Structure formats: structure tokens, C-alpha cells
Amino acid sequence: MNKMQNMDKQQILSKNQQIIFDIIEKAKEPIKAYSILFNVQKKGIKAPLQVYRALDKLVEIGKIHKIESRNSFVACKNSNCQISKATAFSICESCEEVSEISDNKLSKYLESFQNKAGMKFKKYNLEFFGLCKKCSIK
Numbered sequence: 001m002n003k004m005q006n007m008d009k010q011q012i013l014s015k016n017q018q019i020i021f022d023i024i025e026k027a028k029e030p031i032k033a034y035s036i037l038f039n040v041q042k043k044g045i046k047a048p049l050q051v052y053r054a055l056d057k058l059v060e061i062g063k064i065h066k067i068e069s070r071n072s073f074v075a076c077k078n079s080n081c082q083i084s085k086a087t088a089f090s091i092c093e094s095c096e097e098v099s100e101i102s103d104n105k106l107s108k109y110l111e112s113f114q115n116k117a118g119m120k121f122k123k124y125n126l127e128f129f130g131l132c133k134k135c136s137i138k
Helices: 003-009 015-026 033-043 048-060 104-112 133-137
Strands: 064-067 072-075 086-092 098-100 124-130
Touching: 015 033, 015 048, 015 072, 033 048, 033 072, 048 064, 048 072, 064 086, 064 124
Parallel strands: 086 124
Antiparallel strands: 064 072, 086 098
16 A cells, blocks of 8 residues: 555544444444434434535545445455555345455456556446355355
8 A cells, every 4th residue: 555545544534424434334234324324313413415425535535435236335444455446345145245355466457457449447346246155055
């Protein structure tokens, strides 16, 4: 991780961002914005806009990731990920467990990947679906 990314990861959070980050980090599964709002109302965060602003900033600085297919959020577990620009997840189709993928081969391939028109990509959010070990044994 370069110095800039490390500084972003350690950025001081606002009160609302810290409250919301703590809820996401403690969650056992991806959590949706309105579930977060329900959990933070007792702490003074009443408006959906307050939650969405905090979520946007937390994604921007790489503290959390959005699982697009679930419209939910998870705390970043990989200190070496490329912040919000390059995320990949495995999602179990049975138990819906979500894991952040940290694979150097995949990262290197995607860094140099370009489509037929020659477009190189600056940002991606990949989601791989299948069965986790636990569910594939059943």
C-alpha cells in the first residue's frame, strides 16, 4: 500500500462516519443503508441523507465497500486493497456469506486489462457467485 492509501485508511472520521463505520464493522453480514439508519437513530443520526453522505465518504476513503448486487455495505478487511477503485468479492448463493477477494494474480491481470476498443479501466467492482465450502458439502 502506498503512503497516500495508508493515509486515507487512517483518515480521521467525523462523528457520524465513525458511528456508521462501527455498525458496519460489527455487522456479521453486509448491511443496507436503511438498516444502518434504524441502528443510528438513537445516536442522533435521523436523516437518510446523513447516512448516505457518511457511506459515500467511507467508500471513497476505502474503509468500507459497497456490494452492488445486494445494495449493502461491508467493512474493508484487506489493508492492501486499492480502496474503492478495485474490489472483488465472493458471494455464496446459499448462505449469502460475502468475502473480499485478495488475489495478486487477479489484481495484476485487471490492472492491465483493456477492452477491444482499447479502454483501460480505472475502477471496478467484481462479484463472483458460487457456493462456499460449508454450503457445497451439504
